[in-house]
Amino acid sequence: MTLVLTSLAAASPGFAVRVGTSVLQVAVVAVAGPLLLGLMAKVRARAEGRVGPPVGQVLADLRKLVRKEAVRAEHTSVVASLAPLVLVASAMVATALTPLVTTHPVLAGGADVFVVVYLLLMGSVALALDGLDAGTAFGGMGSSRAMTIGAISEPALLVAILALAVQARTSNLPAIVTATLAHPGWVASPQRLLALVALVVVVIAETGRIPVDNPSTHLELTMVHEAMVLEHGGPDLALVTAGEAMRLALLLGLVANLFLPWGIDSSGSGGALLVGLVVLGAKLAVLAGLVALVEVSTAKLRLFRVPELLAGGFVLAVVAVTTGLVTR
Template identity: 60%
Template sequence: MTDSTTLGLVGGLLQAVVIVAGAPLLVGLMRQVRARMEGRVGAGIRQPWRDLRKQFRKEPITPRGTSEVFRAAPVAMVAITLVVAAIAPFVTAASPLPGVADLFVVVALLATGTVAIALAGIDTGTAFGGMGASRETTILALVEPTALVAIFALSVRAGSTNLSAIVDSTLAEPSAVLSPAALLAAAALVLVIVAETGRLPVDNPATHLELTMVHEAMVLEYAGPDLALIELGSAMRSAVYLGLLANLFVPWGIATEAGVLALLVGVVAFVVKVGVLGAALAAAEVFLAKVRLFRVPELLAGSFLLALLAVTASYVLA
């Protein structure tokens, strides 16, 4: 077994553990930052873990008339996100499945998790579930092409759509981070993350108003352990998206060789970068208002245009 294979296996397992354990803390940090900036005390960074523990102890309840789609969606969402957490370059540049750690595979897996929850929302047969699923799939159809094109702009320099190769290329050529293509792609990906994680101004995770709900409308019928899995999966997706943003553009600190010290530095660097990005995103939300639903496609179309400009710049300025 080569050092790269060993690093990929150990790193993949470590990444999965860090994201599962740290994702709720990331949500708690973002809520705490927003609370402090709004003049509130806040519930504390560990509150999401307390909520998950309480939900896991409750009795599972399934609405009448739902099928296996409703029951399988939370597990599918967590499992798919866990796979991405293990194979993408977060703590280490190596991957346990190098052929799977590809741009198109990772984006497709994350989209599949969203589709699973949307199908569960439709399966309930409620007006809220169908409304939320319709809105979510509309956003998904606009966001996924942007994510593909934005990261593809980075792959032009690396000569590969493999995420680990893109990270290695940035490590080998640090000045590329400040290139027009990278900056345009980063701006597009920020808007993708805002939309995919249901943050302002696209969605408001703290509301249950009929006219503004997107993600919450699809999961209103969930309770107990199923709701806990939904919340954990959503938190993991936030950590994964922020981790991709951090390491595709600022990969310094990521482990490139097998060793306890290198992996420890990789974990610390990943936690710090994701924490800073999460805190910055939460702080920006304080100054933003939710845009009208019919204006969201315009915002996402703008992000797609930025991604196209990034690809053009990557070829013209190569």
């Protein structure tokens, strides 16, 4: 057993290709995120018997917002201008590291589970500080609620992915996906299934969907995420929305590829990359559609029932790791 220095990978051939595929991933997620939000709104509308806005509506909204004037609240500090940027930047780096289109993202050697989870935490912390920055009652309340939910969902996310890491004997995300491709039987193993349930709960909480949070409410008693970003407008709001949309696409893509990795590009050739792209799009659309259907068919939980749901997710994740250790 030897410990080695993580290679910078800069010297290895194909570095430019990897950078290219990572940039491609970021670009795909940046576009796919808003489209997914639009798709979910459409599915919800159709399920409720309405026509609903077109799928491209969120993208059009973003286009409108970036052209507007930036208006910031009176008492804000530098945090209000930095936080939306940090949210987007952390989501971009996390996306660049995660195996979404290809199993060879740039810096695959450093694409650790913990880095991705803590990059997501970085975005959440930036938003929560942002909510407190204007000194309004809504912003602070939203931050408080978001951090409370995050304090329980982050550990569940970490432990759920750990269940997979223990199975694949690596905490490197691309390596976990590659190992799953090599051992198709793992997908039906009990620890995977338990971890899947836990992850789904967490993803719903992290992206602020029903039954944890209602993205379309502006009712003070119930809003969480919307309360935090209430003071933003124009380009800042565009960044926040884009960042949140990227996180949604990233988390859904991560769940899809951790549990059903087939279709992902593992060779690096142009054709495989194209297949990877199309398959990722299909997986994201199906998952987003499912989430939207769940949203239509369930009621939002009371805020103080949410921790019970998340704690359930955490316990499932711990059970998943334990099962993995016992059945090894």
